[in-house]
Amino acid sequence: MNFPELEFQIKETDGKLSIFDSLRKKYLILTPEEWVRQHMIAFLIQFRNYPKSLFALEKGLQYNSLQKRSDILVLDREGKPFLLIECKAPEIVLSMKTLEQVSVYNKSIKAPHIGITNGINHLFFSMDEDSSNFAQIPDVPKFM
Numbered sequence: 001m002n003f004p005e006l007e008f009q010i011k012e013t014d015g016k017l018s019i020f021d022s023l024r025k026k027y028l029i030l031t032p033e034e035w036v037r038q039h040m041i042a043f044l045i046q047f048r049n050y051p052k053s054l055f056a057l058e059k060g061l062q063y064n065s066l067q068k069r070s071d072i073l074v075l076d077r078e079g080k081p082f083l084l085i086e087c088k089a090p091e092i093v094l095s096m097k098t099l100e101q102v103s104v105y106n107k108s109i110k111a112p113h114i115g116i117t118n119g120i121n122h123l124f125f126s127m128d129e130d131s132s133n134f135a136q137i138p139d140v141p142k143f144m
Contacts, residue, residue, distance in 0.1 A: 002119065002120050002121070002122070003039045003040075003042075003043050003119070004043065004047060006039060006042045006043065006046065008020065008038060008042070010030065011027060016029060016030075017029075017030040018030055019034060019035070019038055021038065021041075022041075022052075023052060023055050023057060024057060031089070032089035032090055032091070033087055033088060033089045035089075035090075035119065036088065036089065036117060036118060036119035037071055037072065040072060040085060040087060040117055040119075041057075041072060044074070044140065044143075048142075048143060050074055050143045051077075054074055054077070054082075055072065055073070055074055055075075056070075056072075056073040056074075056075065057071070057072060057073075070086070070102075070105045070109065071085055071086050071087040072084070072085040073085075073109060073111065074143070076144070077144075081109045081110055081111035081112075082111055082113060082141075082143070083111055083113040083114070083115065083141055083143075084102060084105060084109050084111040084113070084114045084115070085102070085114070085115040085117060086098060086101055086102040086105070086114075086116045086117075087116075087117055087118075087119075088116070088117070088118040089118065089119075090118050090119045090120055091118075092118050093118070094116050094117075094121050094123060098116045099116055099123070099125075102115070102116055112126060112127045113125065113126050113127070113137075114134060115140070122140075124136070124137050124138075124139065124140055125137060126141060
């Protein structure tokens with residue numbers, strides 16, 4: 001994983017590992033994607049000062065007639081979408097398909113910043129107001 005060292009509460013029940021989600025206040029099955037999601041959430045809160053209260057996780061959304069769920073949505077202080085992140089398992093290579101997935105979700109959400117991560121690589125993009133296209137940025141967007 002390409003994150004600073006982070007502490008998590010992990011337990012085993014019936015041979016399955018679970019990780020405590022500090023935002024939802026419950027244990028979740030520890031899948032590779034959940035491991036990445038929990039690391040990204042903890043990183044944003046602990047190292048980038050994103051407020052815990054402004055996260056929405058696995059939020060349902062409608063795209064055309066399909067029901068989808070975004071991984072991480074961070075709202076701004078006015079309650080509007082700020083950053084939408086799609087998490088993949090570490091063995092999944094980030095590709096144009098991954099970027100298209102978060103872009104499709106963002107057509108409904110309309111966040112000015114999007115990101116994709118597999119825990120090893122993290123790519124972030126911000127809306128370029130001149131071209132109305134997303135342009136890659138070097139780091140996580142700064143939360144104001």
